Amino acid sequence: MPEHVDSPKEACGVVGIHAPGVEASNLAYYGLFALQHRGQESAGIAVSEGATIVVYKDMGLVSQVFDQQKLSSLPGHIAIGHVRYSTTGSSLWENAQPTYKTAGNLEIALGHNGNLINTRELSELAGEPSDSFGPDATSDTDVIASLIADSGKENAEEAIMEVLPKLTGAFSLVLMDTVTLFGARDPHGLRPLVLGRLKEGYALASETCALDIIGATFIREVEPGELVIIDERGLRTRRFAPATPALCIFEFVYFARPDSKLFGKSVYKARYQMGQRLALESPVEGDLVMGVPETASAAAAGYAAASGIPYGEGLVKNRYVGRTFIQPTQLIRQQGIRAKLNPLQEVIEGRRLIVVDDSIVRGNTTAQIVRMLRDAGAREVHLRISSPPIKWPCFYGIDTANRDELIGAWMSVDEICAKLEADSLHYLSLEGMVAATDVPGEKFCTACFSSEYPIPVPEHVAVTKHMLEQPPVVGGPAGRG
Ligand code: SF4
Structure with missing residues (x-):
């Protein structure tokens, strides 16, 4: 995966x-x-x-x-x-x-x-x-x-x-x-x-x-x-x-394999329930629910089940491109998407799509996906994200980028929607995400959403991810998203 x-x-x-x-x-x-x-x-x-x-x-x-x-x-x-x-x-x-x-x-x-x-x-x-x-x-x-x-x-x-x-x-x-x-x-x-x-x-x-x-x-x-x-x-x-x-809640959202269990709970089921809750929190009319392969597939299936809108696969993932050595550089982040995902025109053309993804970090990839789907003939693209906006960096071993690079830290949901050129955008609430795991919320770290760091971050470490800086004003670092 x-x-x-x-x-x-x-x-x-x-x-x-x-x-x-x-x-x-x-x-x-x-x-x-x-x-x-x-x-x-x-x-x-x-x-x-x-x-x-x-x-x-x-x-x-x-x-x-x-x-x-x-x-x-x-x-x-x-x-x-x-x-x-x-x-x-x-x-x-x-x-x-x-x-x-x-x-x-x-x-x-x-x-x-x-x-x-x-x-x-x-x-x-x-x-x-x-x-x-x-x-x-x-x-x-x-x-x-x-x-x-x-x-x-x-x-x-x-x-x-x-x-x-x-x-x-x-x-x-x-x-x-x-x-x-x-x-x-x-x-x-x-x-x-x-x-x-x-x-x-x-x-x-x-x-x-x-x-x-x-x-x-x-x-x-x-x-x-x-x-x-x-x-x-x-x-x-x-x-x-x-x-x-204080388990990293991102394990449930994205990192862990869906066939793993955490706290004795199925990761697949949690993701499915995140999708169901997302459908209840942010319904929208559409013709097809699809996930961004493949970590968002379970959430998309849950969204489809709860909304009654058919589930389909509108993006095909190249299963092999990720199996070569990839340097995690900005170049790859910008170029990689076309090699990894290809839209299925037959499924997409003329449809109002509800596209479920697990998270948005910088927004580069999501913007490319929206553009790809429109180019393939999608009539509408409604983004639904199965976690809240990422506003804070992680200091506990996850590369969520520096704070000034996080699109959720310095733009409102409406502004992100406009920047990604989607027809609508909704994120799952923090409460909804936690409830979907069937695990009490106090057992999680949710710091990248909530800024409630379970272990205080020393100042000399915080500055390494621009934590202490104010997010740039909207329209500031253009091209970063
Ligand atoms: S800050 Fe976010 S990514 Fe890091 S451990 Fe906490 S929940 Fe996980």
Whole structure:
């Protein structure tokens, strides 16, 4: 499921395997394959058969990085794996994970989904110059690994327990030493992490869909503030902080695969119900409801069911274009849409379309879609978005752009509608979005819609995404939308 061009970008997926008698790298490979939608820039696997850790990682998709020969060179019953989507400007091999560190008796590998917001303080603790660690995901992953490896503790478990309480921000971690697999989730549980049972052992993964593909049975989510430890004695758990859940609600809206479950709730069903609520909140006369492939398909189906207007597919997605190495540059953002989506003239011509999408970030892609549909003969184009306007940047590992680039931060809904040249535009309300998940609202982070950041963002981090600046006045940065 390659990412939709103008939606927020996810910043990683992780897996962990502890399965005596099994080649764990094979299971890690398939787990990563199921998590490919969470990051397409690089992939890596670290393994151990009990004596030493071997890591292989490279730029590209899981299927490009690994083949049977490379997997065969990664023996062992313990493995962690990682797929990464970079934030702009950090598309480098050095940033691929798992990260490996060794110091004294300790040898560890680590994969991280999320983003810390106290990297500067931590890098000083680690004895590194603070300017050597930027705000991107890999820098903070490096500093976590350094702190653990250099802790002076005799074993990895105690080192990890000492370091975890010092981390502030979003982290779902898979870690290993030569004999033990660990999984940890930040006290807010901003990013998902689940635990599954294999016939021969245990598995950790960002999403339940990865457990399904490797034949693991879902046990439970790793709890916010929990460290799970898996070794030859089985599964143990320790708590390093009280749980104050604030899962990223965008997991339900866009990031997670529809066949995954979060808080025990189906992601597909939540998206379908978002579409149903959208139809009730913003009805409009039309001939056809269609989704922007493919993350908005479930919401479009829900909209169609609730409105009684037929559902159809008006855009065909090239299933393969996203499966090549793509630099997330502005050029691709502007050019990519034509290669990825093509309108079906037979379905569109002469029709009043209700087009459902999951989000609008900068607006570039949505404007191109509207234009494409009109060129293909659409009589009307009514946009319905299954989340509220994105007004605030994310500091917890999601590339939602800087604040001054967010069209929802500096234009009213009517102004956005006019800029996108749509006949009408409506966003789902925050209440409607939350209610559609069937999960109590207090268990979510909704900061990019509401500015209610569950973890306060330090000023020196806030400025990196232009958070403290006033949005430009309407008509200001023309051409940005
Ligand atoms: S700010 Fe938005 S994208 Fe970031 S974690 Fe919160 S809800 Fe998710």
